[in-house]
Amino acid sequence: MGLLVDGVWQDRWYDTNSAGGRFVRKESAFRNWVTADGSPGPSGEGGFKAEAGRYHLYVSLACPWAHRTLIFRKLKKLEEVVSLSVVDPLMGGEGWVFGDSEGTIPDTVNSARRLADIYVKADPRYTGRVTVPVLWDKQRGTIVSNESSEIIRMFNAAFAVFTDAREDFYPEALRPEIDRINAFVYDSVNNGVYKAGFATTQAAYEEAVTALFAALDHLDDLLSHRRYLAGERLTEADWRLFTTLVRFDAVYVGHFKCNLKRIADYRHLSHYLRELYQVPGVAETVNFTHIKRHYYESHRTINPTGIVPLGPELDLDAPHDRGLLPKAA
Numbered sequence: 159m160g161l162l163v164d165g166v167w168q169d170r171w172y173d174t175n176s177a178g179g180r181f182v183r184k185e186s187a188f189r190n191w192v193t194a195d196g197s198p199g200p201s202g203e204g205g206f207k208a209e210a211g212r213y214h215l216y217v218s219l220a221c222p223w224a225h226r227t228l229i230f231r232k233l234k235k236l237e238e239v240v241s242l243s244v245v246d247p248l249m250g251g252e253g254w255v256f257g258d259s260e261g262t263i264p265d266t267v268n269s270a271r272r273l274a275d276i277y278v279k280a281d282p283r284y285t286g287r288v289t290v291p292v293l294w295d296k297q298r299g300t301i302v303s304n305e306s307s308e309i310i311r312m313f314n315a316a317f318a319v320f321t322d323a324r325e326d327f328y329p330e331a332l333r334p335e336i337d338r339i340n341a342f343v344y345d346s347v348n349n350g351v352y353k354a355g356f357a358t359t360q361a362a363y364e365e366a367v368t369a370l371f372a373a374l375d376h377l378d379d380l381l382s383h384r385r386y387l388a389g390e391r392l393t394e395a396d397w398r399l400f401t402t403l404v405r406f407d408a409v410y411v412g413h414f415k416c417n418l419k420r421i422a423d424y425r426h427l428s429h430y431l432r433e434l435y436q437v438p439g440v441a442e443t444v445n446f447t448h449i450k451r452h453y454y455e456s457h458r459t460i461n462p463t464g465i466v467p468l469g470p471e472l473d474l475d476a477p478h479d480r481g482l483l484p485k486a487a
């Protein structure tokens with residue numbers, strides 16, 4: 159675990175002292191957009207036109223942020239359009255590295271050994287964390303984006319001519335509602351579990367866990383009368399929540415001490431999680447070995463022995479009752 163400073167790797171854990179024991183997530187650095195015609199997107203510069211075979215995605219199967227991009231690549235049927243590398247589940251002293259354990263895919267584009275090498279290739283003076291996901295442009299030899307929330311929107315819209323998957327996960331009419339839900343879910347749930355797990359004071363931990371479970375209670379209630387977070391249509395808001403929910407009982411309850419309840423204890427969230435997991439293609443993107451090994455083996459300040467618990471036993475293929483609520487045709 160570490161970061162790059164002026165292009166040089168430094169092995170360091172997160173600094174929480176400057177924020178009273180709180181974990182504060184840094185903004186992603188590369189914010190360009192792939193667009194259908196190469197025009198600039200909402201941020202960054204233009205010149206990244208959607209083309210088949212031009213872009214490469216680097217992910218970890220453990221990471222909830224990277225997982226979003228993998229789900230969009232799958233659901234938008236972009237597997238032949240955007241190539242893929244999967245890092246080793248263990249994030250050690252050199253950060254993310256490419257390995258040969260089950261489920262990994264080496265770096266066929268840059269032949270890098272460490273993900274940090276990709277960042278330095280894009281910017282030799284890069285300062286910051288080396289995170290997944292990364293969307294790489296093979297033509298210009300640089301990083302387009304390392305921000306998952308933006309990569310999923312590119313996959314949703316920019317590659318339309320290369321796929322017959324027509325489902326729109328960010329429909330115009332629902333955008334205000336989706337944006338509102340995303341902001342709430344990001345702060346209290348997606349990042350909330352990290353704020354709880356990486357807290358280094360009791361007060362910071364309790365603050366995060368309290369907000370997290372208040373949010374889950376609220377979402378459980380919302381899902382008692384809405385099939386999906388934004389209503390009758392499955393949208394990006396659901397996929398953004400899903401990647402945290404699917405890791406929750408397996409990792410966040412124990413490792414991050416988010417243990418007031420399990421997702422299995424929530425009447426509606428538990429069924430909702432199973433419905434999303436059972437969407438064709440999605441289960442293939444979920445790798446519990448990578449998920450559990452990554453957290454329990456990598457965060458030695460939290461789990462010094464690196465022992466990975468055997469449980470819990472989960473059955474995400476069990477039937478769900480979400481069909482009782484209306485879904486848009």
Ligand SMILES: N[C@@H](CCC(=O)N[C@@H](CS)C(=O)NCC(=O)O)C(=O)O
Nearest residue numbers: 221222223287288289290304305306
């Ligand atoms: N805002 C980023 C966050 C990505 C992120 O934090 N990824 C984690 C893995 S779950 C990572 O690579 N962390 C490495 C580090 O912080 O050193 C996104 O959504 O794309």
